[in-house]
Amino acid sequence: MHPVLFEIGSFPLGTYGLLLAIAFFAGTALAKRQAKLDGLNPAGITDLAIAVLIAAIVGAKLLMILVGLFTPAGQEGAMALRDVFTLSTLRAGGAIHGGIIAATAVFFWKLRKGQGLPLRLTGDALVPGVALGQAIGRLGCFSAGCCYGTETHVSWAATFTNPLAQAFSGTPLGIPLHPVQLYNSLANLTVMAILLLARGKRSFQGQIFALYFLVEGLGRVITETWRGDVDRGTGWLGWAWLSTGRLTGLAFMMLGLGLWLFWNRQKESK
Template sequence: MHPVLFEIGSFPLGTYGLLLAIAFFAGTGLAKRQARLDDLNPHGITDLAVAMLISAIVGSKLLMVIVDLINGAPLREVFSFATLRAGGAIHGGIIAATAVFFWKLRKGQGLPLRLTGDALVPGVALGQAIGRLGCFSAGCCYGTESHLPWATTFTDPIAHAFSGTPLGIPLHPVQLYNTFANLAVMAVLLLARPKRVFQGQIFALYFLVEGLGRVVTETWRGDVDRGTGWLNWAWLSTGRLTGLGFMMLGLGLWLFWSRRKEATAPLKESR
């Protein structure tokens, strides 16, 4: 709704960028709080979060470029300044950040992999929820046409210039749907944590519920970069494909970690 919050001279402060910064600090703060419940080093969590943030930015833009190329977008548009400013494809960021998470902890960061994953993912969900408010402000990741009472009509030409957002047409506020979905994911993870029976359960649960939420909210996505054409099956968009992949990953981790003998050791109760 407001892609540019305000301008300082000729420098515009984008609402999206500001909300992403807030999302990072809020998500990291929650992750550090969760880490303390298992006596994990909060400074190590911060270092890991920074590495995952950088990889998430690169991964989200890389997936966006790949989808654009597959859909036949001109190279001039794909590698334009608008692409640099755009947020990217969120699941590309999650994939890249997850890869960095496993890589860094396998290298030895003084943090146990599964407990660290349990601590991180509620903060990831919170960060996603806030980030989607940035999408709503910028007009990207917009929804299909809707005439429901809560439909949103974008009017700012900046949103159209950088995201192709239709102007003057009531749309599903799918960005807000995703915000509510991510807040629900966070709530599920926080409520499940005191009842977990093996290390890594909350980490695996994140991928299950995040993937399910994305499969559902894709129903109302209307932006042209959803990547449906190359699949020749309109239902299976890029977001749904990655959402299903997340669910499979979560299920696989759940089954694998729950069967490991050391995983069933009693865990400290939340304080």
Template sequence: MRRQPRKLEWCDAIAPGIALGQAVGRLGCFMAGCCYGAKTHVPWAVIFSDPGSLAPIGVPLHPTQLYQSAGAFITFVTLVWFGRRGVAPGRVAGLYLIMFGVFRIFIEYFRADWRGDFGFASVTQVVTGCFLLLGVYLFTRKNRSSVHA
């Protein structure tokens, strides 16, 4: 009889797909102008001109949607590579949460759309920090079962 996959194995299996979905989804955010960045004068700044855009019109902005898309794609590639190494259950999901957390917390410093704050950090950074800590736990915890390749 075949053993049923455990919850952490399911999480490991879906984590790369979530990262890839986020990479594609942030391209949609870029097209809509939501999740826009702060005003900047960097050479790669973007200027939205569509009046239907959610971003400020005619202002050079950090393309935070593209930053997040690139980060999510890097996460996807890393998870696929790492997952093929036959790691213990929960490690791929943990790595996803760590990478997502690091990218998201960093990129939040370049965003300008209001998401609420606690004074020292945005609500998103605090919530993402909790996911990052869960990821560290999953990635570093000792597994009672053996590794299944």
């Protein structure tokens, strides 16, 4: 589509990088608004969001490396390691679920250290913003051509023609593909809407946080059906259909269910 918006001298301003920045600020703004509803300190949310963002970048890069090293499909299509570590604004930053895993670990670690924020309420405030950020970030994927879909001839198929999309992401050119990036963006917006609607009916603290992992994981398991990029990794545990996205999506669902049951039981035991 449009990997580069314009160039300033020899420096290209990538659409993907700009949308990632917008995603961070929009997601943080929504998280701060949700935090205020529970009487939490918005400044603390901003500090936490920055730490989570850094962890997400590192985690996304690391999972991309693992996929490239340990799966046959990943070895076939993975980029050179020097490109994995770049923060180029023209291409994807890594595997999104690796970012979420690392960000979640840092979230728990920082709040356990004592940030003046209650863990469960903070998680409830944060995750709608995370879903919004993901939705915007997926538009960046679409602009860059990464995370592309399988070939299709439906009326809404996307055909990429920009050589930069192929150079940076291996995107097939001139072939109609499922716009799976837009499917994922719509799925993330749906996740955000579900979380915001469920917040008004929350029966225990941490419920929205747990619900995020349940619905985010389910959405990814479904949208993986139309993914066509080989460097995401497939064939885990000997099953061709089990891609990295599906594997982490199922793990997210189990984590969400476990947190839901554990925290709900704690509520009922009081």
